[in-house]
Amino acid sequence: MRARAVEEAIPTFCAMCGPGPGCGIYAHVRDGRFAWVEGMRESPLNRGRLCAKAYAAPEWVYSPQRLKHPLRRTGEKGEGKFEPVSWDRALDLIAGRLKEQKEKYGPESLAVLAPARRTYSDFLNRFLVAHGSPNYGHSGICAMQKAFAFSYTLGGTPFPDIGRSNLVVIWGKQPVYSGSTRSNLKDILDARDRGARIVAIKPTMEPDVALCDLWIPIRPGTDAAFALAVLHTVVGENLYDAAFVSEWTYGFEELKDHVRKYTPDWAERITGVAAKQIVHFARLYASVKPACIDHGNGLEHAPSSNDAVRAVAILTAITGNLDRPGGDVFPSGGGMPRPKSPGIKDHYTSEWIDRLVGPEFPKPFQPWMEGTSSAYYRIIESVLTEKPYPVRTIISPGTQPAVSTRGTRNVLAALEKLDFYVVVDVMQTADMRYADVVIPVASMYETDHPFEFTPDWIMARRRVIEPLGDYKSDYEFWFDLAVKMGYGKDFWGGRIESCMNDLLEPLQLTMEELRKHPTGIVFPRKPPVYEKYAAVFTRRSTRLSREPFLPQGKVAIYNTTFEEHGFEPLPVWVEPPESLTGTPELAGRYPLVFSDFHTSKVYNAGWLRNLPCLREVLPYPTLQMHPDAARPRGICNGDWVTVESPHGSMKIRAEVNEGIRPDTVMALHGWWQGCEELGLPGFPLLDGGANTNSMYSVDARKAYDPLTTAMSSQTLVEVKKAD
Amino acid sequence: MGRQYGFYIRTERCVQCHACELACNSCNGVERGLQWRKVMDLWRGRFPDVSNRSFSFGCAHCGRPVCVEVCPEGAISKRKDGIVVVDPGKCVGCRTCGDACPFGVPQYGQNGIMQKCDLCRERLERGRQPACAETCPGEALKFGPIDDLVREADGKPAFLLVAPTEPSVLISGGLTNDEIMGLFEFHG
Numbered sequence: 001m002r003a004r005a006v007e008e009a010i011p012t013f014c015a016m017c018g019p020g021p022g023c024g025i026y027a028h029v030r031d032g033r034f035a036w037v038e039g040m041r042e043s044p045l046n047r048g049r050l051c052a053k054a055y056a057a058p059e060w061v062y063s064p065q066r067l068k069h070p071l072r073r074t075g076e077k078g079e080g081k082f083e084p085v086s087w088d089r090a091l092d093l094i095a096g097r098l099k100e101q102k103e104k105y106g107p108e109s110l111a112v113l114a115p116a117r118r119t120y121s122d123f124l125n126r127f128l129v130a131h132g133s134p135n136y137g138h139s140g141i142c143a144m145q146k147a148f149a150f151s152y153t154l155g156g157t158p159f160p161d162i163g164r165s166n167l168v169v170i171w172g173k174q175p176v177y178s179g180s181t182r183s184n185l186k187d188i189l190d191a192r193d194r195g196a197r198i199v200a201i202k203p204t205m206e207p208d209v210a211l212c213d214l215w216i217p218i219r220p221g222t223d224a225a226f227a228l229a230v231l232h233t234v235v236g237e238n239l240y241d242a243a244f245v246s247e248w249t250y251g252f253e254e255l256k257d258h259v260r261k262y263t264p265d266w267a268e269r270i271t272g273v274a275a276k277q278i279v280h281f282a283r284l285y286a287s288v289k290p291a292c293i294d295h296g297n298g299l300e301h302a303p304s305s306n307d308a309v310r311a312v313a314i315l316t317a318i319t320g321n322l323d324r325p326g327g328d329v330f331p332s333g334g335g336m337p338r339p340k341s342p343g344i345k346d347h348y349t350s351e352w353i354d355r356l357v358g359p360e361f362p363k364p365f366q367p368w369m370e371g372t373s374s375a376y377y378r379i380i381e382s383v384l385t386e387k388p389y390p391v392r393t394i395i396s397p398g399t400q401p402a403v404s405t406r407g408t409r410n411v412l413a414a415l416e417k418l419d420f421y422v423v424v425d426v427m428q429t430a431d432m433r434y435a436d437v438v439i440p441v442a443s444m445y446e447t448d449h450p451f452e453f454t455p456d457w458i459m460a461r462r463r464v465i466e467p468l469g470d471y472k473s474d475y476e477f478w479f480d481l482a483v484k485m486g487y488g489k490d491f492w493g494g495r496i497e498s499c500m501n502d503l504l505e506p507l508q509l510t511m512e513e514l515r516k517h518p519t520g521i522v523f524p525r526k527p528p529v530y531e532k533y534a535a536v537f538t539r540r541s542t543r544l545s546r547e548p549f550l551p552q553g554k555v556a557i558y559n560t561t562f563e564e565h566g567f568e569p570l571p572v573w574v575e576p577p578e579s580l581t582g583t584p585e586l587a588g589r590y591p592l593v594f595s596d597f598h599t600s601k602v603y604n605a606g607w608l609r610n611l612p613c614l615r616e617v618l619p620y621p622t623l624q625m626h627p628d629a630a631r632p633r634g635i636c637n638g639d640w641v642t643v644e645s646p647h648g649s650m651k652i653r654a655e656v657n658e659g660i661r662p663d664t665v666m667a668l669h670g671w672w673q674g675c676e677e678l679g680l681p682g683f684p685l686l687d688g689g690a691n692t693n694s695m696y697s698v699d700a701r702k703a704y705d706p707l708t709t710a711m712s713s714q715t716l717v718e719v720k721k722a723d
Numbered sequence: 724m725g726r727q728y729g730f731y732i733r734t735e736r737c738v739q740c741h742a743c744e745l746a747c748n749s750c751n752g753v754e755r756g757l758q759w760r761k762v763m764d765l766w767r768g769r770f771p772d773v774s775n776r777s778f779s780f781g782c783a784h785c786g787r788p789v790c791v792e793v794c795p796e797g798a799i800s801k802r803k804d805g806i807v808v809v810d811p812g813k814c815v816g817c818r819t820c821g822d823a824c825p826f827g828v829p830q831y832g833q834n835g836i837m838q839k840c841d842l843c844r845e846r847l848e849r850g851r852q853p854a855c856a857e858t859c860p861g862e863a864l865k866f867g868p869i870d871d872l873v874r875e876a877d878g879k880p881a882f883l884l885v886a887p888t889e890p891s892v893l894i895s896g897g898l899t900n901d902e903i904m905g906l907f908e909f910h911g
Contacts, residue, residue: 035752036749036750036752037749038746038749038750038854038857038858039857039858048857048858049742049857049858049859049860050742050746050858050860051740051742051860052740052741052742052744052745054742054745055742055745055746055748055749056745058749176738176739176740177740180738180740180742180860180861181742181860185738185860185861186860186861186862189735189736189738189861189862192735193735193736205773205775207737207738207739207740207775207777208738209775210738210739210774210775210776210777211735211736211738215771215773217770217771601739601740601741602741612755613745613748613749613755614745616755616756617741617744626770628770657766657775658766658768658769658770658773659766659770659773659775660770661770662770677755
């Protein structure tokens with residue numbers, strides 16, 4: 001038993017996941033050491049609850065893999081030989097190179113790869129704007145792609161009003177592994193307790209699916225086909241809300257004709273879901289009122305991603321479930337005045353957009369919500385192809401291209417060829433051995449900024465312990481670099497406190513005043529407002545022209561904006577680069593569908609495997625497979641297996657259970673780290689490792705959504721017992 | 724008459740997030756490799772009619788704790804509030820309790836002394852709940868006097884776990900007594 005004599009509990013935010021503000025925690029410090037955490041009951045966000053990851057914070061902060069001193073490369077690229085330099089010297093090296101390249105190649109020769117969205121993301125964009133580069137490298141696997149399809153179909157992204165719903169559809173979403181402490185999971189469980197029906201559409205039985213009334217085990221990446229067949233049934237059987245359709249939608253007649261060919265029998269072949277189950281789902285969703293769809297990023301990992309989301313949006317609208325109690329609703333906003341955004345968005349011009357090295361969204365649709373952006377993978381490809389021009393410097397703050405984007409072989413070749421590579425991180429990264437300069441940054445437990453907020457809660461981050469090495473925060477890196485580059489006037493003269501105070505101005509607060517509220521300020525919640533159609537359907541878009549998202553002021557079932565720019569006006573089905581139905585010629589050699597999970601109960605993306613308390617829960621990368629797939633291959637639960645696709649191979653352990661389609665196998669993405677304390681190994685980035693990103697096609701014509709550059713995560717594989 | 728504290732495990736709300744395990748380890752400073760609380764999974768059925776249920780289990784603070792009975796040193800006792808505690812000064816690490824417990828609860832760390840869940844008794848004294856129950860995102864794990872929990876569950880399909888030691892555990896969510904006891908069959 002531990003004595004708990006001299007202990008201080010410091011209220012602050014958890015920093016073990018993102019995006020958005022962390023949950024409120026009390027960080028307990030004993031004898032100057034960050035010892036343990038517990039949930040903050042005063043936080044309206046997590047109400048005292050925390051997930052498993054939150055408790056690993058002290059192990060993260062004190063990990064032997066922490067970066068503590070800025071490093072400069074002394075050996076060859078990829079060799080991993082560095083010498084320590086001071087913070088100031090490291091920033092001089094970066095600023096010197098950026099100035100030289102800006103002069104010689106233009107400012108667009110710099111690209112910053114975006115991490116999973118954090119509060120500092122806007123400052124990366126701000127730096128790029130100050131520098132003159134449009135190349136914010138965003139990866140097409142998270143909410144931005146979904147928001148795009150929703151905005152150009154409905155005027156905005158609706159969210160499920162689970163608390164008032166009688167049917168909740170969890171579609172391509174993981175409410176347990178993502179934000180389990182937020183209201184979403186509790187709302188689903190409460191809904192179930194009061195008798196609402198819960199349906200899950202996803203390929204495997206995850207913990208949330210285990211609690212459902214109906215599981216629709218769909219083949220990975222075929223959500224668009226499934227949704228089109230559901231539309232076929234809803235339209236064909238007149239299950240739609242005729243009044244809403246006639247008043248608030250544009251192009252329903254065209255949809256009627258269009259979906260006639262997408263029969264449930266057609267979809268059964270593609271999705272692997274029985275036609276009668278598709279029809280059953282369509283009738284259920286259209287008849288139980290109100291019904292909501294809790295849509296997740298799983299919809300965004302396919303070349304048909306944009307159309308999958310559009311089809312879901314159309315389904316929500318025509319069944320009368322849009323912005324009505326218990327349906328999918330547009331946020332009404334909180335009771336708190338919103339702090340200013342640190343993004344600079346009024347600098348954009350068509351000349352600026354023309355300089356994008358590889359637009360994430362087509363140029364006519366730039367800028368999007370975060371600003372102008374190039375696709376993460378297209379920035380990397382530009383280094384190899386030099387088309388339209390090669391990016392010369394890449395800065396990776398809190399992101400690891402070698403495990404975070406498709407085509408690991410290309411990524412490593414590009415990093416090898418790249419003129420200048422800067423890694424900015426808390427922890428050693430998968431590709432830092434290619435870096436010219438490595439910048440260590442403080443964990444968010446070692447800084448006293450920024451403030452973070454939800455629509456009804458705002459709190460200042462507090463420093464839990466002093467920094468353990470020669471480093472500052474992510475924010476200070478960009479502020480200091482901006483000053484060295486001569487962009488100080490855009491960065492509050494390099495003073496973070498001034499910046500924070502400026503952003504807080506709408507609340508008539510300063511950071512100092514905010515800090516006087518240790519657990520922050522909670523604002524009263526505003527009652528929701530429904531049926532805001534007239535306002536939402538006329539919203540202006542983010543494009544330069546600011547033309548509205550919906551030109552007709554109605555739900556764009558038939559999308560004239562997309563049509564005008566050469567894209568499909570109605571949602572269509574596009575096969576993944578490799579699939580049982582799209583490339584049957586490959587199915588002999590590679591008979592199983594492969595995809596990956598994006599989230600896990602204890603890990604984030606390519607992180608946290610080095611923390612013993614989490615690694616004990618999931619010690620090895622696994623391939624989930626059905627007994628009917630395992631048995632004929634002589635594979636038993638726990639065996640090491642080789643998974644081979646047309647593009648790469650992995651060696652991981654079999655996890656055999658009934659909770660997956662027999663024709664599909666799935667693995668968790670992001671494995672590379674070892675865990676020193678437990679003596680558990682790390683894994684190679686390429687063949688024989690555990691990197692799912694090495695398994696997929698990077699064929700420019702097949703692997704990405706043609707409109708939103710969403711990246712597919714489906715291929716075909718064969719699995720063998722490893723020697 | 725003292726109280727008997729216990730847990731109400733609503734397996735229909737347990738989502739296998741393991742937060743309870745980590746909260747327990749973190750709050751109690753449990754040494755690496757040991758766990759006072761475990762989340763266990765139970766698969767049933769064949770694809771696609773499958774169910775996967777899980778529940779979180781620590782010490783059951785049994786009404787008739789066999790560990791207390793068998794301890795040759797008298798190191799384990801049951802307090803008036805029902806909490807079964809070990810006196811580390813008396814325990815000699817003979818592991819008799821570990822062999823006897825039907826749930827495999829007793830753990831032995833580097834010092835060899837038995838350790839296990841004590842319902843976060845220091846927190847209880849401060850008016851708080853055990854760390855596992857406080858953190859549970861699904862509110863699957865409820866803590867309190869077992870009589871109160873039984874009253875709360877009135878009308879719901881919940882039952883007190885049946886075992887010779889009379890565990891202070893109320894369970895709902897469709898798992899049977901046999902299924903749950905089956906998860907522990909390698910113990911006791």
